[in-house]
Amino acid sequence: MSVVAPRGFRAAGIAAGLKVSGKPDLALVVNDGPEQTAAAVFTRNKVKAAPVLWSQQVLTTGTLRAVVLNSGGANACTGPEGFQTAHATAEKAAEVLGVGAIDVAICSTGLIGAQLPRDVLLAGVEKAAASLDASPESGLAAATAIMTTDTVAKQAVAVREGWSVGGITKGAGMIAPSMATMLSVLTTDAAVSAETLDSALRAAVRVSFDRLDVDGSMSTNDTVIAMASGASGAAPSVAELTVAFTEVAKSLAAQMQADAEGVTKRATIRVTGAASEDDAVTVARTVARDSLVKTALFGSDPNWGRIAAAAGYAEAELDPDSLDITINGVLLCRGGVAAGDRSLADLSGEDVLVEVALGIGGGEAEILTTDLSHAYVEENSAYSS
Amino acid sequence: MSVVAPRGFRAAGIAAGLKVSGKPDLALVVNDGPEQTAAAVFTRNKVKAAPVLWSQQVLTTGTLRAVVLNSGGANACTGPEGFQTAHATAEKAAEVLGVGAIDVAICSTGLIGAQLPRDVLLAGVEKAAASLDASPESGLAAATAIMTTDTVAKQAVAVREGWSVGGITKGAGMIAPSMATMLSVLTTDAAVSAETLDSALRAAVRVSFDRLDVDGSMSTNDTVIAMASGASGAAPSVAELTVAFTEVAKSLAAQMQADAEGVTKRATIRVTGAASEDDAVTVARTVARDSLVKTALFGSDPNWGRIAAAAGYAEAELDPDSLDITINGVLLCRGGVAAGDRSLADLSGEDVLVEVALGIGGGEAEILTTDLSHAYVEENSAYSS
Incomplete structure (x- = not known):
C-alpha cells in the first residue's frame, strides 16, 4: 500500500x-x-x-x-x-x-x-x-x-x-x-x-x-x-x-x-515548562545528542546528572534550581538536586522516557532518539559505508 | 615539577x-x-x-x-x-x-x-x-x-x-x-x-x-x-x-x-581559507564532533564525503565548489569533487591530519579531536561512572 x-x-x-x-x-x-x-x-x-x-x-x-x-x-x-x-x-x-x-x-x-x-x-x-x-x-x-x-x-x-x-x-x-x-x-x-x-x-x-x-x-x-x-x-x-x-x-x-543503526534503546526526550516551544526543542535536542547521555542509555544507567549537565549547556533559558528530571516515571532530580534512589528507575527495557521539567513557562516538545551502542560504532566504522 | x-x-x-x-x-x-x-x-x-x-x-x-x-x-x-x-x-x-x-x-x-x-x-x-x-x-x-x-x-x-x-x-x-x-x-x-x-x-x-x-x-x-x-x-x-x-x-x-576516553586515533582538524577565524573554528568543530566522521576515523576509513557533509552543515560561510579536503597529505576532494583514489590516504597510524580548505578568505584554525571507538562506548556505558 x-x-x-x-x-x-x-x-x-x-x-x-x-x-x-x-x-x-x-x-x-x-x-x-x-x-x-x-x-x-x-x-x-x-x-x-x-x-x-x-x-x-x-x-x-x-x-x-x-x-x-x-x-x-x-x-x-x-x-x-x-x-x-x-x-x-x-x-x-x-x-x-x-x-x-x-x-x-x-x-x-x-x-x-x-x-x-x-x-x-x-x-x-x-x-x-x-x-x-x-x-x-x-x-x-x-x-x-x-x-x-x-x-x-x-x-x-x-x-x-x-x-x-x-x-x-x-x-x-x-x-x-x-x-x-x-x-x-x-x-x-x-x-x-x-x-x-x-x-x-x-x-x-x-x-x-x-x-x-x-x-x-x-x-x-x-x-x-x-x-x-x-x-x-x-x-x-x-x-x-x-x-x-x-x-x-x-x-x-x-x-x-x-530501525536506527545499532539501536538497542528507543528514547523519548520530553521537555516541559520551557520558556517557549523553541527552547523546549533546543533542550530536548541537546540532551538527545549528548554522547554521554547516549552511552548511559546503552548501559541502562539512570545517570540523570549527565542529563542535567546537557540541559545546562543547551542554549535555552534554564533555572538550575527548578530543574526536575524523571526517567521511566521515577523522579530522580527535583529542583536540581537528587530526589531519591536512582536505582529505582528501571532502564532494562527497550523504551526509555526521559522527562525534563524546566519550571519556567509553558513550552514543551518531544525528541525521539536512540542510544549509542557498540553496534553503531561497528556499523559506521566499516570502510566507506 | x-x-x-x-x-x-x-x-x-x-x-x-x-x-x-x-x-x-x-x-x-x-x-x-x-x-x-x-x-x-x-x-x-x-x-x-x-x-x-x-x-x-x-x-x-x-x-x-x-x-x-x-x-x-x-x-x-x-x-x-x-x-x-x-x-x-x-x-x-x-x-x-x-x-x-x-x-x-x-x-x-x-x-x-x-x-x-x-x-x-x-x-x-x-x-x-x-x-x-x-x-x-x-x-x-x-x-x-x-x-x-x-x-x-x-x-x-x-x-x-x-x-x-x-x-x-x-x-x-x-x-x-x-x-x-x-x-x-x-x-x-x-x-x-x-x-x-x-x-x-x-x-x-x-x-x-x-x-x-x-x-x-x-x-x-x-x-x-x-x-x-x-x-x-x-x-x-x-x-x-x-x-x-x-x-x-x-x-x-x-x-x-x-589520553581521551577510548581513543585509538588522535586527529587534528585544520581548516584554512575560511571567511574568518570564527568560521574556521566552527567548521573544524562541526567536523570534529560528527559521529559519522569519528567512527570513520576509528575504522581508518578516508571517507571524505562525511567530512564534506559535516562542513556543509556547519553554520559558516562555505562554497561547495571551492571545497578541498586532504587527509594525511593526500588530496581526496578538490573543488567539491573526488580528486583521486581515496585508498591512497593511509589512516592506519594513530595520528590523522584532516585539512579542509574552504577557498573563501584567510581565516584558519585547528581543533584537536579523537575517534569514536568501542572502548569509548564501553567506558561511558558503565553504570554511573
Whole structure:
C-alpha cells in the first residue's frame, strides 16, 4: 500500500545493479493525476547532492509527475558530471512516461563522492517503468528499493473519508537520521492547491522528521516530496491535510527510530515548562545528542546528572534550581538536586522516557532518539559505508 | 615539577578516601607569595557545581592563597548542602593555612548528583596540608590526585629567563573533555597584575583547552585557575605571559587528547581559507564532533564525503565548489569533487591530519579531536561512572 494507497498513483521498485549486493536499488513513484500538485522539503546542507540541485529546480513549478529514487550511491560531491547524471535520469523517466524532464524529481542515497554508473541507472529507469502498477506490492517494492542500512521497509497510510495519505521513507543513521540521508515520498489523492500542500507538508515535517533527533545535522541528500493527484475529488482543508500528513510522517519517523543503526534503546526526550516551544526543542535536542547521555542509555544507567549537565549547556533559558528530571516515571532530580534512589528507575527495557521539567513557562516538545551502542560504532566504522 | 616549578608554590596530593578504590583523590596547591594574584575561567554551563559557585565568588577579589581539588565526586546538583560542603572545605583549608576562606578556591570532579562526605573531605584537607612541599614529587602527586578516568597524570612547564609557568590538568572525555570535567591549575612566579594574569589566561585558554574538540559542551564543573606569586621578581609583558601560558596549556590539551576516553586515533582538524577565524573554528568543530566522521576515523576509513557533509552543515560561510579536503597529505576532494583514489590516504597510524580548505578568505584554525571507538562506548556505558 503506502504511496499507492491514495488513488492516482503507481509505483515500482527493482534491482538496477547499482548495489554490489544485487539487492533492489531503484524506485519510481508516478502521479497519474488528474492533478499533479507537488511540494518538497530539502536538506539545508550547503553541500547539496546533484539530485537535490535538480529537484529544487523542478519543484519551483509546484507540479510533478514522477520521482525516481535510487540507493547505491548519493551522487553528491560529483560536480557537473553528477548533475548531468541526475538530468539524464529525469530525461529518461520523462521519455518512458511521455512527460517532460521538468516533471521528474530525483532522489539518491549512498556513498558520497562517487559517480553513479549512468548507463546502469538509465536502464534501471526503463525496467522500473515497465513494472509500474498500483498494487500494494508495488508500494512495498518502492520502499524496499530505497533501503540502505535500513533492515525493514518503512511505509504508512492515513485513511480519511473519501481520501487518504500514504508514505514511504528510508533512513537509518542514529545520531541524526538526516545525516545518513533521509528520503521520503508522501502521496495523497486529495484535491489541493500547491500552497495548501506545501503548508501541510512543512507543518508535518516540523513535528515529525525534524523531531527525530536533530535537524541541524543534515546530509547532502535529505529530501521529502509530497504529491497530490486530486483523484479522490475530496478537498480537505489545510488543517485536515496537515493532520493526515503528520500522522503518516510521525509513523514513518517512529519506524526510523526503531530501525536506527545499532539501536538497542528507543528514547523519548520530553521537555516541559520551557520558556517557549523553541527552547523546549533546543533542550530536548541537546540532551538527545549528548554522547554521554547516549552511552548511559546503552548501559541502562539512570545517570540523570549527565542529563542535567546537557540541559545546562543547551542554549535555552534554564533555572538550575527548578530543574526536575524523571526517567521511566521515577523522579530522580527535583529542583536540581537528587530526589531519591536512582536505582529505582528501571532502564532494562527497550523504551526509555526521559522527562525534563524546566519550571519556567509553558513550552514543551518531544525528541525521539536512540542510544549509542557498540553496534553503531561497528556499523559506521566499516570502510566507506 | 609542574605547578611547583615556579617559585613560591607548594603542592600535595593524597588519598582522602573519597574514591572507593582508595586511590589519591585530594590535591592542594598553595601560593606562598609574596603576591597572591589570581584569575580563572569557569564553565558556562547554567547548571554549575557548588565548588564553581563558591570559587566564582572567591575569584572576584583577583587574589587567591590556595586551591583544593578533589576527585571522587563533582558536588554538582547538590543544593544548599553541597554549597555548605564547598564552603566548609575552604574554611578548613583557610584554618590550617592561617588565611581566610575567601582566599581558597575549590574544584571538584566525579559523579554528578551525590553529596560528598564532608568529614572525609575535611580530614583530607588537613592530611594534604601536612604533606605540602615544593618538591617535584608534590606537583606529580597533585596531578595524580585529580585524575578520574585519566590513565596518566598531566603536567607541563614553560621556563623563561628568570621566571616560569607550570600547570596540571585532568580530563578524559572524548567528545568534549569539558563534559567529563576539565580541571586545571596554572602557576607562575612572574610579578603581574590581576588584569595581566586574566588577559593572558583567557588568551591561552581560547587557543588551547577551547580548541580541544568543543567548548559549547561544558560540564557542570570545568575550571581553570591561574595563580601568580611574584616570587621571581620578573615582570613579563602580557604578551610574554600569554605565550608562556599558551605553551603550557597547549601541552596539557595535547596530553588530554592523547589520553581521551577510548581513543585509538588522535586527529587534528585544520581548516584554512575560511571567511574568518570564527568560521574556521566552527567548521573544524562541526567536523570534529560528527559521529559519522569519528567512527570513520576509528575504522581508518578516508571517507571524505562525511567530512564534506559535516562542513556543509556547519553554520559558516562555505562554497561547495571551492571545497578541498586532504587527509594525511593526500588530496581526496578538490573543488567539491573526488580528486583521486581515496585508498591512497593511509589512516592506519594513530595520528590523522584532516585539512579542509574552504577557498573563501584567510581565516584558519585547528581543533584537536579523537575517534569514536568501542572502548569509548564501553567506558561511558558503565553504570554511573
